[in-house]
Amino acid sequence: MSGDRTTAQDPSQLAPQYSPAEVESRRYAGWVDAGLFTADAAAVAAGRPSFSIVIPPPNVTGSLHIGHALEHTLIDSLVRRRRMQGYSTLWLPGMDHAGIATQNVVEHELARESLSRHDLGREKFVERVWQWKAESGGKILGQMRRLGDSVDWSRERFTMDEGLSRAVHTMFKRLFDDGLIYRAERIINWCPRCLTALSDIEVEHADEDGELVSIRYGDGAGAIVVATTRAETMLGDTAVAVHPDDPRYAGLIGREVELPLTGRRIPVVADPHVDPEFGTGAVKVTPAHDPNDFEIGRRHDLPARTIMDERGVITAPGPFGGLDRFEARPAVVAALREEGRIVAEVRPYLHSVGHCGRCGTIVEPRLSLQWFVKVGPLAKAAGDAVRDGRVKMHPPEMAARYFDWVDDMHDWCISRQLWWGHRIPVFYGPNGAIVCTAPGEDPPGADNPGSWQQDPDVLDTWFSSGLWAFSTLGWPDDTPDMRAFYPTSVLVTGYDILFFWVARMMMLSLYAMSGTSQGQAPDAGREPAQAIPFYDVALHGLVRDSHGKKMSKSRGNAVDPLDWIDRFGADAVRFTMARGANPGGDVAVSEEWAAGARNFCNKLWNAARFSLMNGARVPAELPDPASLTVADRWILSRLASVTADVDALFEAFEFGKLSEALYHFAWDEYCDWYLELAKVTLPPPGQPSAGPAGAGPAGADEAAAERTRDVLGYVLDRLLRLLHPVMPFLTDELWAALTGEESVVVAPWPGQRVDGAGAPVASERFTDPAAEAQIAALTRLVTQVRRFRSDQGLRPGQRVAAALTGIANTPLAGHEASIRTLLRLTPPDDGFAPTASVQAEGVTVELDTSGAIDVAAERRRLEKDLAAATEEVDRTQRKLANPGFTAKAPPEVIEKTRQRLAAAEADMTLLQSRLAALA
RNA sequence: GGGCCGUUAGCUCAGCGGGAGAGUGCUUCCCUGACACGGAAGAAGUCACUGGUUCAAAUCCAGUACGGCCCACCA
Numbered sequence: 001m002s003g004d005r006t007t008a009q010d011p012s013q014l015a016p017q018y019s020p021a022e023v024e025s026r027r028y029a030g031w032v033d034a035g036l037f038t039a040d041a042a043a044v045a046a047g048r049p050s051f052s053i054v055i056p057p058p059n060v061t062g063s064l065h066i067g068h069a070l071e072h073t074l075i076d077s078l079v080r081r082r083r084m085q086g087y088s089t090l091w092l093p094g095m096d097h098a099g100i101a102t103q104n105v106v107e108h109e110l111a112r113e114s115l116s117r118h119d120l121g122r123e124k125f126v127e128r129v130w131q132w133k134a135e136s137g138g139k140i141l142g143q144m145r146r147l148g149d150s151v152d153w154s155r156e157r158f159t160m161d162e163g164l165s166r167a168v169h170t171m172f173k174r175l176f177d178d179g180l181i182y183r184a185e186r187i188i189n190w191c192p193r194c195l196t197a198l199s200d201i202e203v204e205h206a207d208e209d210g211e212l213v214s215i216r217y218g219d220g221a222g223a224i225v226v227a228t229t230r231a232e233t234m235l236g237d238t239a240v241a242v243h244p245d246d247p248r249y250a251g252l253i254g255r256e257v258e259l260p261l262t263g264r265r266i267p268v269v270a271d272p273h274v275d276p277e278f279g280t281g282a283v284k285v286t287p288a289h290d291p292n293d294f295e296i297g298r299r300h301d302l303p304a305r306t307i308m309d310e311r312g313v314i315t316a317p318g319p320f321g322g323l324d325r326f327e328a329r330p331a332v333v334a335a336l337r338e339e340g341r342i343v344a345e346v347r348p349y350l351h352s353v354g355h356c357g358r359c360g361t362i363v364e365p366r367l368s369l370q371w372f373v374k375v376g377p378l379a380k381a382a383g384d385a386v387r388d389g390r391v392k393m394h395p396p397e398m399a400a401r402y403f404d405w406v407d408d409m410h411d412w413c414i415s416r417q418l419w420w421g422h423r424i425p426v427f428y429g430p431n432g433a434i435v436c437t438a439p440g441e442d443p444p445g446a447d448n449p450g451s452w453q454q455d456p457d458v459l460d461t462w463f464s465s466g467l468w469a470f471s472t473l474g475w476p477d478d479t480p481d482m483r484a485f486y487p488t489s490v491l492v493t494g495y496d497i498l499f500f501w502v503a504r505m506m507m508l509s510l511y512a513m514s515g516t517s518q519g520q521a522p523d524a525g526r527e528p529a530q531a532i533p534f535y536d537v538a539l540h541g542l543v544r545d546s547h548g549k550k551m552s553k554s555r556g557n558a559v560d561p562l563d564w565i566d567r568f569g570a571d572a573v574r575f576t577m578a579r580g581a582n583p584g585g586d587v588a589v590s591e592e593w594a595a596g597a598r599n600f601c602n603k604l605w606n607a608a609r610f611s612l613m614n615g616a617r618v619p620a621e622l623p624d625p626a627s628l629t630v631a632d633r634w635i636l637s638r639l640a641s642v643t644a645d646v647d648a649l650f651e652a653f654e655f656g657k658l659s660e661a662l663y664h665f666a667w668d669e670y671c672d673w674y675l676e677l678a679k680v681t682l683p684p685p686g687q688p689s690a691g692p693a694g695a696g697p698a699g700a701d702e703a704a705a706e707r708t709r710d711v712l713g714y715v716l717d718r719l720l721r722l723l724h725p726v727m728p729f730l731t732d733e734l735w736a737a738l739t740g741e742e743s744v745v746v747a748p749w750p751g752q753r754v755d756g757a758g759a760p761v762a763s764e765r766f767t768d769p770a771a772e773a774q775i776a777a778l779t780r781l782v783t784q785v786r787r788f789r790s791d792q793g794l795r796p797g798q799r800v801a802a803a804l805t806g807i808a809n810t811p812l813a814g815h816e817a818s819i820r821t822l823l824r825l826t827p828p829d830d831g832f833a834p835t836a837s838v839q840a841e842g843v844t845v846e847l848d849t850s851g852a853i854d855v856a857a858e859r860r861r862l863e864k865d866l867a868a869a870t871e872e873v874d875r876t877q878r879k880l881a882n883p884g885f886t887a888k889a890p891p892e893v894i895e896k897t898r899q900r901l902a903a904a905e906a907d908m909t910l911l912q913s914r915l916a917a918l919a
Numbered sequence: 920g921g922g923c924c925g926u927u928a929g930c931u932c933a934g935c936g937g938g939a940g941a942g943u944g945c946u947u948c949c950c951u952g953a954c955a956c957g958g959a960a961g962a963a964g965u966c967a968c969u970g971g972u973u974c975a976a977a978u979c980c981a982g983u984a985c986g987g988c989c990c991a992c993c994a
Binding site (some may be wrong): 794 | 921922923924930931932933937938941942943944947948949950951952953954956957958959960961973974975987988989990991992993994
């Protein structure tokens with residue numbers, strides 16, 4: 001805002017209803033063309049503070065769902081506010097290659113052509129995935145435009161980009177050289193359908209009904225009974241374990257028992273892991289197919305017998321060979337029963353079963369050679385950064401969940417038997433030689449091709465996501481973007497990926513930026529405090545339907561954000577999301593909510609339309625408050641208050657509350673009262689430039705109208721700016737119409753701001769408690785009279801003659817014209833014959849209702865009010881009579897209570913006298 | 920098995936020591952100078968239960984019931 005008053009465009013440009021579609025595409029294109037979203041690293045170098053957020057990269061598979069609409073709304077509103085505040089902002093867009101998910105999708109596609117990835121071969125298959133990515137990725141970017149995301153398109157990244165791949169390679173090499181990545185044969189979670197290892201958190205546990213089978217091993221005095229839910233694994237048993245102190249088995253430890261169906265004899269070992277209280281206190285040990293048993297096996301040097309292949313088919317010799325694991329289970333039980341080995345029959349048993357997080361197949365613990373990250377030191381640092389407050393969680397309760405996980409984390413299995421992903425940069429040569437290459441380094445064995453083989457596996461997709469906060473900014477190079485935008489400011493994401501992503505980003509970022517061992521130098525002279533990937537983590541919940549049910553395609557209650565944007569507009573969808581978002585809380589949405597938000601958009605549209613029709617314009621500076629009407633001062637005071645509230649709520653990530661505050665200010669105060677009050681001062685319609693002073697029906701003079709036009713424009717301008725972060729399209733369109741300027745995107749934020757050097761800019765703060773009190777009284781009086789008319793069945797639109805007696809001695813003295821306009825009251829004329837009166841705020845409104853009033857209805861109402869007032873008087877009197885209260889309550893509370901009592905007593909006498917008058 | 924959270928108007932949720940709130944839905948009236956995607960008025964809740972702390976509890980503490988979520992090497 002600079003220079004002269006800007007005048008409104010022709011108000012006839014504004015249709016009576018807001019139609020989002022055209023505005024949205026035009027506005028978005030304008031923003032991008034003007035380069036308003038492009039981050040400026042040089043400005044940061046010159047001293048401007050920065051604000052950066054990296055997008056939680058959506059999977060290239062599929063499209064954005066309503067949860068993304070929530071997430072993007074929150075991120076975008078944070079970014080837009082900071083941009084208006086004067087920060088150099090970066091919202092970096094991008095996508096995740098989502099290894100297993102994407103590979104599955106493309107494999108499904110191939111299956112429709114009756115092909116498998118093996119038919120294509122690795123190279124051709126990966127090519128095909130890239131092809132598929134190109135198509136799917138574009139769809140997501142289009143959706144982001146529709147949502148209005150103010151992302152810097154020039155900095156778009158993909159986890160398998162060349163630059164990011166180099167970051168991944170660099171990181172792997174560093175961890176490898178530091179001994180924090182190792183290869184080992186372990187029991188891992190294996191998906192027999194996806195044919196790959198999974199990390200612990202990629203396994204989803206669900207309680208399922210199973211059978212607990214008790215089996216007798218051995219015979220006679222040496223017999224021992226074990227229980228299992230996975231009978232087929234007994235084929236791979238290599239011991240029975242009991243607790244060392246269990247007297248029942250003391251004599252058996254060290255002896256051997258016969259393993260049924262196999263003819264093998266296996267030892268009885270003593271291991272403290274066994275719980276003597278559970279079942280018979282004896283447990284079968286299958287080191288190759290159970291993580292606990294694997295550990296027991298290690299402690300007792302037991303062999304591990306693998307009895308299943310990678311697809312879950314039994315490979316053990318004998319009659320069960322070739323059976324699927326779930327076919328083998330009953331077959332083994334039947335065979336045991338035939339031998340009389342099943343004891344006490346089988347028992348139904350509810351137990352937790354692990355499923356592949358991607359395809360739902362029951363996971364099989366499998367002994368295999370995999371790569372792991374040693375998480376100990378990394379997890380410690382990740383926990384400490386939150387513990388010591390360098391990184392703050394919102395809401396803070398979520399930190400407990402984070403600590404639980406980070407403080408007790410198993411080593412992270414990072415190798416995947418997939419083709420789509422970052423290939424592990426390790427080569428195996430002759431005589432067991434192993435080399436991990438550095439980025440750019442040639443593979444070993446150039447002189448002897450064929451003697452070295454690269455590891456066929458790729459990395460867990462979350463390994464590259466874990467680097468996202470800095471790999472996207474050019475790491476490992478010391479780039480201007482790294483210097484300007486790392487650490488990022490806020491991570492906005494769902495609590496459901498706290499472990500998958502947040503914790504991994506913390507671990508890998510802290511490691512990469514500060515170095516954790518073996519003299520690794522911190523990057524770019526970064527202080528340890530700055531090694532964190534982000535200062536704040538703002539966690540949002542899941543989007544649910546109106547009954548709080550999780551949205552899912554199978555349930556049929558999933559919402560396509562584009563569908564809602566088409567029907568209600570992007571701003572309405574965004575407002576719906578923001579309004580429902582409490583920190584860490586799930587968001588319940590429904591079409592009714594979206595329609596309500598759409599209505600709000602339309603309300604704003606029309607408020608602006610009315611203002612523009614009445615010549616609102618934004619003044620270079622506010623007129624002298626002394627020259628303003630009380631209503632003007634009231635709305636300015638309320639605006640200042642709401643501005644401060646919204647500012648504070650933004651800082652606290654309280655999106656729901658700040659949306660609510662703006663909604664109520666805009667609708668209940670600005671539209672419902674201020675615009676109505678402004679009509680008193682503004683010249684009547686069809687009289688755009690008012691005549692001589694006093695010509696208007698309410699004594700409107702042109703000077704007063706001019707000042708009200710200023711205030712009308714001033715408040716609308718600030719309101720649009722305050723709403724812009726959440727509702728960018730509508731506010732931009734209206735603001736351009738109001739100010740004649742190009743875009744509100746870079747207009748100054750009405751609250752706290754900074755200048756180019758990062759110094760705070762003082763913001764205007766107009767407060768007028770006296771005006772607030774007067775308008776509050778006015779609204780109460782008007783509501784009282786309206787209520788009377790409504791109760792009496794008098795049509796709201798009908799003009800009624802009335803006298804306002806006693807008003808001269810009240811704070812409402814100057815408001816008679818306003819009250820008359822709001823209530824459609826005409827002055828008493830010659831035939832004035834009041835038939836009823838309403839008293840409130842010290843004013844008696846005598847009404848000529850041109851007819852008898854409904855005495856019974858009026859009595860009912862008065863009696864009801866009297867009962868309420870009497871109760872209130874009673875309650876407050878008792879309270880004030882309580883010596884404990886007067887002695888211990890804070891003075892302001894006592895004062896408030898006294899005032900309440902006085903008000904209630906006044907109400908009571910008033911109502912009593914009116915009841916008496918009625919009789 | 921461990922942990923976290925919730926239980927407030929029909930529904931979805933705010934409020935978290937001193938007057939029970941919002942949106943939506945519902946009832947009645949109204950196309951009043953922008954908006955019927957609108958205006959006005961209204962009905963509606965022993966704030967899950969029990970006990971405790973306090974002058975004062977929806978709000979703090981303990982327990983109970985119900986619901987939800989997360990974690991777990993539950994043979």
